[in-house]
Every structure is written in C-alpha cells, then in structure tokens.
Amino acid sequence: MIRLEHVNKYYGQGATRFHVLHDINLQVAAGELMAIIGESGSGKSTLINIIGFLDDDFEGNYFYNDQAIHDYTRADFAKLRNQHVGFVFQNFKLIRDISIAENVILPLLYAGVGRRQAKKTAARVLSRVGLGGYDDKLPTELSGGQQQRVSIARAIIANPDFLIADEPTGALDTKTSQEIMDLFKQLNQTQHTTIIMVTHDPRVAEQCERVVKIIDGRIVDDRKVGAN
Template sequence: MIVMEGINKYYQVDQEKIHVLKDISLTIDEHEFVAVMGPSGSGKSTLINTISFLDGDFEGSYKFMGENAYRYNDEKLSALRNRSVGFVFQSFQLIDNNTIMENVALPLLYGGMKQSQTEDLVMEALEKVGIADKYNKLPKQLSGGQQQRVAIARAIVGNPTFIVADEPTGALDSRTSVEIMNLFQRLNEEEKVTILMVTHDPDSAAYCKRTITVKDGEILEEGVHHAV
C-alpha cells in the first residue's frame, strides 16, 4: 500500500541545512497495525506527515497504492488526504459546540456529502467504537476515553485507506489507555483497518503487529511481534 524508497528530507534553519529524514525505505501493507516509536526530535512526526500527504518536500520515491500521490496539485492532494487518511490525535481535537454526531460527520461533509446522507454512516462508526448512545451529547459531557472514541469514529467514518493515530493514549489514564488500545486492535483485526500509530509508550506499541523505531532521522530497527 505504502512504499517509500530512499526518502531524504532537509529543513533550512537560518544558514544551516538540517538532515531530518536520512535515506528512509519502508513498506506498509494493507491491514497492518504498525507502531512508529522514537524520541522527540527523531524525525517520526516528519515521517508520518510525509506518509499522510501533509509534506511533499522530500527527495526519493513515495508510492501510495502504486502511484506517486505527490504529483497532484494541492487541491487534489487535499481531497486524496481527506478520502484516504483518518487522523486521531492525543488531544482529541473535537469541536466543543458540535454534538458527537456533528463531530464525526465532518470528514464526510468535507468530502461533499449532505448532512442527511451522513447519519447512517456516523451511527455505524459510533457503534463500532461503542458509544452510539452518546450521539446527541457535546464533547465536554464525555470522559476523556469517550472523547477519544469519538475521535476514532471520526477517523474511520469515511472508510479511509489507513488511520494515523498520534500518541492516541497520551492524555488518558492507564486503564482507559488499555480500552482504547483494545479498540484499535479490534478495528484492525475485525474491520481490517490499517493503523499507523506514533507512540512513546512500549505498552501501547505491544498491541501492534510491527514496530518501526526512528532515531536521528533513520530507521533504527523494524521488529515484528505478536500482539498482547
């Protein structure tokens, strides 16, 4: 699904050219559940942004579904990103004044659907994450774990090719983190959702089928392990 070969990326800071990604080659298949680990400043966020069609300023080859996605203009790339990638963030990033249903419908509305067409898809996504009964509530009426479930429902509602989860348990206590990781694992195994998860947490990474460790802009190691 994703094939990167010889990816190099540089940032210009004042007079200095900083080498952020160093000759990265990487393959991610459909239906994988992959953890991307590494210390702050390791380049993992830059790598994820490149994979997610957010940053095309690099040298090397990136093929998505066999095609060079970054050859598109910004508008077409933005449409591809909306259709292909679901994002889950540490801070949930829900809109406070919108109901849960309205929050989850956003990617579909961006994609050109009418509000009335979104309802069944939204309810189906909320059922998959176990909070269909909260559809009419506002985010502040929910716990952190429930808000993250809403964010996951929003990420999967448009049936994207893959999900990027950036420190999805970073703002949650350990018990809730386990619930969210179990949910990701179930979505991966039962719904065949492809998940790329950025994490500092080895306990969360243990749920993934493979771990990619990034350090100083290079892939240090790729480990395959059996989920807990």
C-alpha cells in the same frame, strides 16, 4: 499499500538547513497494525506527516498503491489525504460547542454527503466504537477516553484506506489507554483497517504487529511483534 524509498526531509535553507529524516526506506502493507516508536524530536511525527499526505516537501520516492506520488502537487496531496486517510490525535481535536454526531460527520460533509445520511452513518459508527446513543452529547460531557473514541469514529466514518494515530493514548490514564488500544486492535482485526500508530510508549508499541523504531531521523529497527 505504502512504499517510501530513500526519503529525506530538511527544514530551513542554506547553512541553517536541518536534516530531519535520513534516507528512509519503509513499506506498509494493507491490513497492518504498525507502531512507529521514538523519543520526542526523533522525527517520527515528520515521517507520518509525509506518510499521511500532510507534507509534500521531501526528497525521495513515495509510491501509494504502486502509484508514484512524490511529484504530485500540493492540491493532489490534499485530495489523497481527504479521500484515503483518517487521523486520530493525542488531544482529540474535537469542536467543543457542537454535538458528538456533528463532530463525527464532518468528513462526510466535506465529501458532499447529505446531512441526514451522514447522521445515520455517524450513529452506526458511534455504536461501533462503543458510544451508541451519545450522538447529541457535547465533547465537554465526555471523559477523555470517550472523546478519543469520538475522534476514532470521525477518522473511520468515511472508510479511509488507512488510519494515522499520533500518540492516541498520550493524554489518557493507563486503564483508558488500554481500552483505546483494544479498540484499535478490534478495528484492525475485524474491519482489516490499516493503522499506523506513533507512540513513545513501548507498552503501546508492543501491542502492534510490527514496531519501527526511529532515532535522530533514522530507522534503526523494524521488527514483527505478532498480534496480541
């Protein structure tokens, strides 16, 4: 599905240019549950910004479903992002003063789906993530783990080709973190959702099928772990 070849990323210009990613070569197959692990500042967030079509300013080649996209325009990248990828963030990024259902349907509304149909779909997806009947609640009425489930529902409602989860358990306690990991594994195993997860927590990474380790902008390890 995803193939990066000799990708380099720089910030700044001239003498102040900083080399963030060094000659990244990476492939992600459809249906994988993969963790990208590294300390803060290692370059893992920069890498997923490129993978998730958030950053089009890089050197090297990017093939998506065998289509060369590295020369696409920013508008092309935005279209790819809206149509093919869902995002889950550490801090949930929910709109606090609208209902859970209204948060979840946003990707469908952007895609032109009618509100009535979108809300029916949201109800089904919320049930899938264990929040059936929570449609009218506000984010502030939910626990952190429940809010993360809402953000996962929002990420999957438009049936994206893959999910990017950026430190999805970073703001949660150990028990809740495991519940969220179990949900990701369920989505991967039953819905065959491709998931690329960024984490600094080895306990989270080891529950994925594959772990890619990045240090100082370089991939230093890429190994299969096995489904758990």
